[in-house]
Amino acid sequence: MTEDNSNRRLTRRNALRIAGAAGAASLAGCGGSDGGDGSSGDGSDGSGGDGTDGSSGDGSDGSTDSGTQYNTLEVAHWWGEGDGLEAIQSVMDAFKEQHPDIPFDENLIAGGAGENLQANIRTRVQNGNHPSTWQAWPGNNLLPFTDANLLKDIGDSVWSENSMEDAYLQGVKDAAQPAGNYVTVPLNIHRINNLFYNVEVVEDAGVDPTSLETPSDVVDALQTVDEAGYTGMAHQTGSPWSSFQMFATVLLGETDAETYSAIFVDGEVEANSDALESAVETTQSYLDYIPSDAGSISWTEANNQVINGEAAFLHQGDWAAGTYLTNDLTYGEEWDHVAFPGTEGYYALNMDSFPYPVNNPSPEATTLWCQFAGTTEAQEIFNPKKGSIPPRTDVNTEPFNDFSQDQISDFQDSEAQPPSVAHGLAAPPSVLSSLESAISSLNSGNEPSNVVSQMASAYQ
Ligand code: GAL
Numbered sequence: 001m002t003e004d005n006s007n008r009r010l011t012r013r014n015a016l017r018i019a020g021a022a023g024a025a026s027l028a029g030c031g032g033s034d035g036g037d038g039s040s041g042d043g044s045d046g047s048g049g050d051g052t053d054g055s056s057g058d059g060s061d062g063s064t065d066s067g068t069q070y071n072t073l074e075v076a077h078w079w080g081e082g083d084g085l086e087a088i089q090s091v092m093d094a095f096k097e098q099h100p101d102i103p104f105d106e107n108l109i110a111g112g113a114g115e116n117l118q119a120n121i122r123t124r125v126q127n128g129n130h131p132s133t134w135q136a137w138p139g140n141n142l143l144p145f146t147d148a149n150l151l152k153d154i155g156d157s158v159w160s161e162n163s164m165e166d167a168y169l170q171g172v173k174d175a176a177q178p179a180g181n182y183v184t185v186p187l188n189i190h191r192i193n194n195l196f197y198n199v200e201v202v203e204d205a206g207v208d209p210t211s212l213e214t215p216s217d218v219v220d221a222l223q224t225v226d227e228a229g230y231t232g233m234a235h236q237t238g239s240p241w242s243s244f245q246m247f248a249t250v251l252l253g254e255t256d257a258e259t260y261s262a263i264f265v266d267g268e269v270e271a272n273s274d275a276l277e278s279a280v281e282t283t284q285s286y287l288d289y290i291p292s293d294a295g296s297i298s299w300t301e302a303n304n305q306v307i308n309g310e311a312a313f314l315h316q317g318d319w320a321a322g323t324y325l326t327n328d329l330t331y332g333e334e335w336d337h338v339a340f341p342g343t344e345g346y347y348a349l350n351m352d353s354f355p356y357p358v359n360n361p362s363p364e365a366t367t368l369w370c371q372f373a374g375t376t377e378a379q380e381i382f383n384p385k386k387g388s389i390p391p392r393t394d395v396n397t398e399p400f401n402d403f404s405q406d407q408i409s410d411f412q413d414s415e416a417q418p419p420s421v422a423h424g425l426a427a428p429p430s431v432l433s434s435l436e437s438a439i440s441s442l443n444s445g446n447e448p449s450n451v452v453s454q455m456a457s458a459y460q
Pocket of ligand 1: 078079083084113114190317319350351352423
């Protein structure tokens with residue numbers, strides 16, 4: 001049989017809703033279904049069900065060949081900048097090996113830590129020709145899609161397979177159900193509160209990163225490194241996300257997980273304006289020590305300065321570790337890492353996942369991909385290369401590298417796992433783009449009190 005997608009175009013009304021989600025603005029209030037298109041159950045989009053002719057249904061047994069002629073599985077992602085390309089391609093290779101009969105189209109749209117892919121998806125959703133699945137942060141980030149009933153409930157077709165429900169960590173399961181039912185499959189867990197460094201550079205400058213206790217201590221370290229002739233903090237400011245996650249980490253380091261959550265999840269900005277102003281000031285102090293061309297380089301170009309010994313420190317998610325590992329740099333000798341000063345005991349997290357859009361161009365193949373992303377096999381392949389840790393608890397981590405093992409034990413020992421605000425896990429989507437504007441003004445040196453006022457209005 002052939003997968004039939006003739007009736008699987010998005011309804012125009014829902015497509016326009018998603019297009020209206022530009023900048024991740026919330027679609028709340030505009031929800032409601034155009035005929036029950038798939039917010040629950042298998043193939044409830046009124047167009048013939050997900051499993052085409054019903055003989056094998058969605059999520060067949062995963063065997064390579066059952067006479068099914070599959071539609072092309074298009075998987076879009078943004079890992080093109082050395083921050084995961086090898087990791088995702090290894091997963092794709094393993095999938096293709098298991099399913100040689102599925103035509104596979106890898107669609108890489110790099111840039112802006114996802115901004116380019118996210119914009120592309122919005123346009124393609126509007127045009128009714130989106131990919132089979134794409135890299136997406138789970139949690140609140142997907143609310144515009146679930147509010148418009150654009151993601152399918154994959155509780156039965158995917159999450160009931162391969163012991164996923166038993167094996168996944170609870171917080172990750174919650175993030176996979178932004179509207180109360182499973183619509184996506186997280187593949188990895190990244191940590192945001194890291195401070196990476198070039199070992200030789202900090203030793204030469206006489207700085208001991210393990211002695212730094214607070215975010216302000218980092219300012220002193222940057223100054224010392226600067227005086228020794230190095231760039232202090234490798235960083236990009238061309239788009240706001242890097243300073244956004246840095247600012248959120250500084251705030252976490254200067255306060256605690258409860259305050260972080262009160263601010264970003266509950267929107268209690270005004271009540272915490274002193275803490276926020278202080279975090280803006282500290283972050284702005286770091287910006288005195290970033291590369292002079294920070295406004296025009298990518299984060300990977302900035303990170304190259306750590307790799308080649310021109311810069312000392314980098315604040316990034318631990319996808320940065322993936323770049324050191326794929327450059328064959330030795331952990332603990334050439335590069336190293338401490339929990340960002342002040343945040344020890346916390347594992348601030350971000351995740352990547354693959355959602356299942358309801359009007360799917362390749363229903364069966366997409367189900368098989370989503371199932372595969374949820375297996376121990378895929379997670380053992382992906383995470384050590386990516387610098388992330390697996391969201392399943394039953395993955396065999398013995399062959400993982402030392403860095404991954406250290407992160408796994410930090411995760412297990414962590415007292416809280418604050419969700420990343422810069423990646424749409426903490427703040428509601430409707431406020432994210434306004435917070436990003438506030439961070440752009442932080443980057444341009446706006447007064448801390450003005451930046452905080454902008455943040456307060458983001459939540460109003
Ligand atoms: C994040 C994503 C990571 C990594 C990073 C930099 O948003 O979750 O996996 O790719 O962007 O590109």
